[in-house]
Amino acid sequence: MVDANGYRIVAFGQWAGVAGMINILHGLGLRFLALGHHTPFMHIGMAHNYRNVSQAIQAVRDCGYEISMGLMPRSIGPVTFCFTGTGNVSKGAQDIINELPVEYVEPHDLKDVSETGDMNKVYATVLSRHHHLVRKSDGIYDPMEYENHPELYTSHFRTSVSYFFPLTPINSATHSCRILLQPCSAQPLSSSCQSLRELIFQSVAVKNITLPDFVGK
Numbered sequence: 001m002v003d004a005n006g007y008r009i010v011a012f013g014q015w016a017g018v019a020g021m022i023n024i025l026h027g028l029g030l031r032f033l034a035l036g037h038h039t040p041f042m043h044i045g046m047a048h049n050y051r052n053v054s055q056a057i058q059a060v061r062d063c064g065y066e067i068s069m070g071l072m073p074r075s076i077g078p079v080t081f082c083f084t085g086t087g088n089v090s091k092g093a094q095d096i097i098n099e100l101p102v103e104y105v106e107p108h109d110l111k112d113v114s115e116t117g118d119m120n121k122v123y124a125t126v127l128s129r130h131h132h133l134v135r136k137s138d139g140i141y142d143p144m145e146y147e148n149h150p151e152l153y154t155s156h157f158r159t160s161v162s163y164f165f166p167l168t169p170i171n172s173a174t175h176s177c178r179i180l181l182q183p184c185s186a187q188p189l190s191s192s193c194q195s196l197r198e199l200i201f202q203s204v205a206v207k208n209i210t211l212p213d214f215v216g217k
Helices: 014-034 053-068 088-097 107-116 143-148 174-181 191-202
Strands: 080-084 102-104 122-127 133-135 153-155 167-169 205-207
Touching (some): 088 122
Parallel strands (some): 080 167
16 A cells, blocks of 8 residues: 555554564574474563563563573574565564674675574674675666566575575565465476575575464464
8 A cells, every 4th residue: 555656654564573573583492492402592482472572572581691601502503594674574573683692794794604603692684685686687786677677687595695594584575475385386486486485495494574474373
């Protein structure tokens, strides 16, 4: 829904990011447990279990305290997060992760921190379009041209970024997520959707926190 000037007047806000990030941290603890690792993320419950956001933030802080004390299993290695987007939802999610001992790095530094980073903290990066989208013809990114002719562009997200982080709150379109849930033979995938599908199978956790699937559960 947009106004007369074409600007959106209805959108997901900060609280979608807050609730979604709490839930994915809870899910990360369960996923690590299923893989045989008991981690500080087990302190964090689902968002709807808390009376208010202050209680949820305290649980995240408890988790962060244990991470800072070196209680993350070294067999896991440094935990890295990627936020794909810079809007309201991403900012809300970052508000939650900022309660952990977190260091923000540039996307091109993910490889180094994922291999040799400090186990007493987690690492995060914020990914924008210019970090992974390039024009097919010459490898340049032009934001105005991309808005009008996205078919001229391709993404190197899978090869340059996604292999270095296990947890990704994804701000992708609902349509793309529905495609990812379809059987592989249902329809051909674009290169970007194929990259996201491969990411799902190699990552510990992937969540589109712009979708309201965490509400009311």
